[in-house]
Amino acid sequence: MVKWDDAIYNIPAYPVTDAAWYLRIPLVTLRSWLKGRCYATKSGQQIFDPLIQRPDPGLPQLSFTNLVEAHVLRIIRETHQVKLDKVRKALDYMSQQFGTSHPLVTKKFQTDGVDLFVDQMDRLVNVSRSGQLAMRETLKHLLTRVEWDANGIATRFFPVIELIPEPGSDKIIFLDPSIRFGKPVIAGKGIPTDIIAELYNAGDSIEDIADEYDCTPLQIKTAIQFESQNRAA
Incomplete structure (x- = not known):
């Protein structure tokens, strides 16, 4: 069995600029997810840890695993406006629950993982009932653009393509x-x-x-x- 760390899914392969293009994420936003950043609070400057862990901290490229993680984070952050420190805490929780540093790219996240994540977000930010439903539905829809192998690891990603009205063009x-x-x-x-x-x-x-x-x-x-x-x- 191929070890996760040795798999082709974790090879540094995508420049940050290319990843931002593929995912429709502003470059500055993706970089902040990769590097973390400082933010001001009443008690002074605080630092949040990166949301995405690149396979080699010494290399700037992202792995395929990182692409899928950013794909999910984009909706969590941009659509539902969840603050980064809360997202970090929720990801840490999911990592503990699943026993992996990449909980967003496992097939288990598509099933019971979405509910666990949303429930954790509710404890952190008091999400409304309608907000919970919207987040669950959005995440489940988003995950239809990912395919997993028999071991439950994300292996294929279908990026969102805009301005193509023809039916059947969403997964070309x-x-x-x-x-x-x-x-x-x-x-x-x-x-x-x-x-x-x-x-x-x-x-x-x-x-x-x-x-x-x-x-x-x-x-x-x-x-x-x-x-x-x-x-x-």
Whole structure:
């Protein structure tokens, strides 16, 4: 059995700027989650610990595991406005409950873990009943964009793609450390999205690219949109 620390999911592979693009998270926000930061209180300056632990503190790159963690944290922080110190305490609690330093990327979090997390947040910040329901539903929906292996470890992530109205386009692109070193690729094809975007920007039509790579026009359009939204972020 592969040890967690040796798995490809924990290899430093994603520059912070790329991770911020993929996840639609402001770069300054992601950096604060990785490094921690100081904040002012009535009793003086306080420091909160990082919310995400990179696999190698000496390297700036994130792992695939870190990407999934940031994906979940984005909703907790931005949608529900939970303060960082409370999030840190809740994560510490979940780590103790699950016996892992990465509780947000285990399949167990998708099941009873969401309820445990929300219950803990209620004790920390007195979440309203409607707030509890909203957080549970949001987290469970968010976790549908993650796939786990037989050991319950997150192995594949489908990033959110904006401005693609066609049905069936929400899971066309994924990141999987076992395919193309974890670069974003077209599902079922393994073709990196940056190659598609380069061809399109060089003047190739969507139809010609689709023919060349045996893809549908929708797959090509989605790959182009994904790269476009990331580079514009």
